[in-house]
Amino acid sequence: MINIENVSKNFTLHNQNSVVIPVMQGANMLVQPGECVGLTGSSGAGKSTLMRMVYGNYLTQAGRIMVGDLDIVTALPRQILDLRRDTLGYVSQFLRVVPRVPTLDVVSEPMLAVGVTREVAHERARILLTKLRIPERLWSLSPLTFSGGEQQRVNIARGFAHEYPAMLLDEPTASLDIANRETVLSLIEDAKARGAAIIGIFHDEAARARVCDREVDVSIFTPKAA
Amino acid sequence: MTPLLQVTDISKYYGSRLGCRGVNFDLYPGEVLGIVGESGSGKSTLLNCLAGHQEPDSGAVIFDTRADGPKDTVTMSEPERRMLSRTDWAFVHQNARDGLRMGVSAGGNVGERLMAVGARHYGDIRGTAIDWLDKVEISDERTDDRPSQFSGGMQQRLQIARNLVTGPRLIFMDEPTGGLDVSVQARLLDLLRGLVRELGLSAIVVTHDLAVVRLLADRLMVMKDGHVIETGLTDQVLDDPQHGYTQLLVSSVLQV
Amino acid sequence: MNAEYNFAYLDEQTKRMIRRALLKGVAIPGYQVPFASREMPMPYGWGTGGVQVTAACLTPKDTLKVIDQGADDTTNAVSIRKFFEKTAGVAVTEETREATVIQTRHRIPEQDLDETQILVYQVPIPEPLRFLEPRETETRKMHALEEYGLMHVKLYEDIARHGHIATSYAYPVKIEGRYVMDPSPIPKFDNPKMEMAALQLFGAGREQRIYAVPPYTQVVSLDFEDHPFERGGAQQPCGLCGAHDSYLDEVIMDDAGTRMFVCSDTDYCRARREAGHIGAMGVPNAEDAA
Numbered sequence: 001m002i003n004i005e006n007v008s009k010n011f012t013l014h015n016q017n018s019v020v021i022p023v024m025q026g027a028n029m030l031v032q033p034g035e036c037v038g039l040t041g042s043s044g045a046g047k048s049t050l051m052r053m054v055y056g057n058y059l060t061q062a063g064r065i066m067v068g069d070l071d072i073v074t075a076l077p078r079q080i081l082d083l084r085r086d087t088l089g090y091v092s093q094f095l096r097v098v099p100r101v102p103t104l105d106v107v108s109e110p111m112l113a114v115g116v117t118r119e120v121a122h123e124r125a126r127i128l129l130t131k132l133r134i135p136e137r138l139w140s141l142s143p144l145t146f147s148g149g150e151q152q153r154v155n156i157a158r159g160f161a162h163e164y165p166a167m168l169l170d171e172p173t174a175s176l177d178i179a180n181r182e183t184v185l186s187l188i189e190d191a192k193a194r195g196a197a198i199i200g201i202f203h204d205e206a207a208r209a210r211v212c213d214r215e216v217d218v219s220i221f222t223p224k225a226a
Numbered sequence: 227m228t229p230l231l232q233v234t235d236i237s238k239y240y241g242s243r244l245g246c247r248g249v250n251f252d253l254y255p256g257e258v259l260g261i262v263g264e265s266g267s268g269k270s271t272l273l274n275c276l277a278g279h280q281e282p283d284s285g286a287v288i289f290d291t292r293a294d295g296p297k298d299t300v301t302m303s304e305p306e307r308r309m310l311s312r313t314d315w316a317f318v319h320q321n322a323r324d325g326l327r328m329g330v331s332a333g334g335n336v337g338e339r340l341m342a343v344g345a346r347h348y349g350d351i352r353g354t355a356i357d358w359l360d361k362v363e364i365s366d367e368r369t370d371d372r373p374s375q376f377s378g379g380m381q382q383r384l385q386i387a388r389n390l391v392t393g394p395r396l397i398f399m400d401e402p403t404g405g406l407d408v409s410v411q412a413r414l415l416d417l418l419r420g421l422v423r424e425l426g427l428s429a430i431v432v433t434h435d436l437a438v439v440r441l442l443a444d445r446l447m448v449m450k451d452g453h454v455i456e457t458g459l460t461d462q463v464l465d466d467p468q469h470g471y472t473q474l475l476v477s478s479v480l481q482v
Numbered sequence: 483m484n485a486e487y488n489f490a491y492l493d494e495q496t497k498r499m500i501r502r503a504l505l506k507g508v509a510i511p512g513y514q515v516p517f518a519s520r521e522m523p524m525p526y527g528w529g530t531g532g533v534q535v536t537a538a539c540l541t542p543k544d545t546l547k548v549i550d551q552g553a554d555d556t557t558n559a560v561s562i563r564k565f566f567e568k569t570a571g572v573a574v575t576e577e578t579r580e581a582t583v584i585q586t587r588h589r590i591p592e593q594d595l596d597e598t599q600i601l602v603y604q605v606p607i608p609e610p611l612r613f614l615e616p617r618e619t620e621t622r623k624m625h626a627l628e629e630y631g632l633m634h635v636k637l638y639e640d641i642a643r644h645g646h647i648a649t650s651y652a653y654p655v656k657i658e659g660r661y662v663m664d665p666s667p668i669p670k671f672d673n674p675k676m677e678m679a680a681l682q683l684f685g686a687g688r689e690q691r692i693y694a695v696p697p698y699t700q701v702v703s704l705d706f707e708d709h710p711f712e713r714g715g716a717q718q719p720c721g722l723c724g725a726h727d728s729y730l731d732e733v734i735m736d737d738a739g740t741r742m743f744v745c746s747d748t749d750y751c752r753a754r755r756e757a758g759h760i761g762a763m764g765v766p767n768a769e770d771a772a
Binding site: 304305308327329330331333334337338339340341342343346347348349351352369370 | 614623627629630631632634635638639641642643706707708709
């Protein structure tokens with residue numbers, strides 16, 4: 001379960017006369033297990049920002065963000081690291097990997113991190129990569145050499161490798177063709193079915209309509225100009 | 227859970243010149259802490275104080291020893307500390323020459339720590355050494371070659387094998403990829419990540435390279451002029467830097 | 483004895499300083515004691531350390547034997563013997579049994595020594611770790627903290643490179659289970675003899691170190707469990723006296739390269755021949771054939 005309570009964020013740019021930019025105020029949202037909430041709002045409204053705050057990637061200036069029993073805002077780095085390993089998954093828009101590591105190992109890593117054996121991890125990785133139509137001949141290559149769509153699919157495979165009880169998905173269907181988009185959406189539906197609480201950003205309205213139970217327009221949390 | 231390392235209020239001056247001051251942090255098993263800063267930030271001083279290479283002017287470095295629980299390594303006797311640095315601790319130098327015996331074969335370099343703690347069976351020592359060379363992807367054909375015949379990347383990997391053979395729980399690294407070709411860096415980083423995960427190691431990595439620290443470290447401390455000016459999760463400090471200097475540092479990284 | 487010199491050349495205060503160092507050495511077997519090595523009338527590398535130790539130990543009633551690579555009649559042995567005849571006026575001998583003080587370069591006599599005798603070794607480089615770890619600051623710490631892993635690294639390297647421990651002289655030993663010591667460049671064949679009844683003193687003049695192994699002290703040559711220490715030995719008996727158990731020198735007889743092997747310990751060989759033992763190339767009671 002993800003519970004965002006009265007959360008605020010601003011950026012202070014010290015090297016530009018210390019200008020303070022408030023980007024979010026009084027955000028509230030509750031996501032139940034098995035539920036998928038879609039964030040909407042125009043570009044720059046704060047969708048990715050909110051997602052990063054839930055992940056602990058951005059600091060939150062005020063409020064509470066509960067993921068399960070942990071308040072991200074006041075948690076120790078160690079606790080957030082444990083949470084990210086076991087509980088909270090995040091599929092960002094960009095694939096960030098160590099260069100020269102083969103795709104199969106990239107996808108296996110979240111499973112190895114929770115103690116799954118290499119054989120089991122590789123097997124599950126193969127299944128996911130096959131589902132996402134990444135040809136076998138690419139599995140031993142680094143994904144950094146792949147096309148944008150292929151990288152995105154590797155990113156998703158990695159994101160779904162471990163069954164996280166909570167997931168954050170930032171544009172998971174972007175740059176995918178119909179067949180692959182369908183695969184990703186059914187992966188999301190499977191995750192919901194097993195009780196995962198999901199927050200997603202989907203530009204594609206059809207995708208959003210398909211998997212999201214609710215939508216929240218984040219622009220309602222944008223502070224009004226002074 | 228007891229922290230593996232508790233650092234309280236470490237300070238070191240060189241005469242009237244500040245090396246580092248007021249450094250505090252805890253490190254837990256399996257965590258990798260990155261320390262970044264530019265030249266003169268105090269990061270190398272700090273690392274040397276933590277690893278027992280230099281004596282800090284004040285503060286404590288409490289390590290959870292296997293035999294006696296948490297002990298302050300700063301006030302430990304020298305023999306104890308030297309023993310610790312050969313068994314439970316590891317130190318990977320920036321320049322492999324500082325961390326290897328260049329006149330001794332690769333196998334001998336890896337076996338030395340074993341012999342130092344009493345191993346006396348040549349066959350077993352050699353077997354263990356070859357295992358470790360394999361783990362760091364050095365072919366066993368090179369076992370009897372000297373490090374002076376190795377490339378920089380291989381020397382670094384040999385240094386890692388030499389350090390890890392006694393199963394240390396804490397590894398200090400000083401610019402582990404510095405001076406290596408970019409392509410070699412990538413493999414080394416992946417090796418380090420794998421070993422950290424597989425062996426449950428904790429690591430403290432000093433570097434000025436933000437890209438390396440993002441890939442290797444869970445947590446990050448940014449140092450400037452001898453002080454820690456920001457600390458937190460690596461991705462948070464790099465993506466949402468709070469301190470002006472960190473913001474400057476992050477924005478200065480060249481894009482490829 | 484020449485009256486211009488103090489007994490045994492060195493002044494009394496110097497001898498006392500050396501004796502203090504010797505006592506420390508005896509108290510801590512195998513530990514290298516620094517001492518203020520004096521200028522001697524011979525260059526460094528010619529046995530000044532051994533000479534200073536002998537000078538500090540000699541009394542007018544002693545009988546001195548000096549050997550070099552086992553022989554009493556080489557230039558160095560003769561010079562040093564004459565030096566002490568001149569400056570100390572002590573009796574000298576070539577017979578191991580008769581001597582009370584024996585100064586040696588690079589060999590231990592074949593004849594067993596007893597509790598009344600002192601064996602003084604000439605030592606070039608006293609530090610067994612020197613060629614592996616050039617820093618004196620480090621080697622001192624290693625000895626102090628009993629950090630001897632590096633010593634075994636050297637032996638490991640030998641086995642890796644040659645298939646066996648290739649060190650054939652100056653083979654490192656562990657004294658009384660504590661200090662690792664360089665026994666001076668004696669052949670490893672001699673190492674087992676170091677567990678003896680006599681007092682063994684070691685002097686390095688250039689490096690300014692003295693060390694000692696008291697009588698009946700445990701001396702263990704370093705090795706590996708699966709590569710145990712082997713003293714080696716001659717494949718054949720001495721050509722002159724037929725001894726099977728002594729260390730042999732190889733002597734080239736002529737331009738064609740004919741060679742014979744004879745005991746390095748000249749006194750031992752002579753005594754055996756006097757007792758009637760004859761080797762394959764020996765003649766009864768003859769002097770050295772070579």
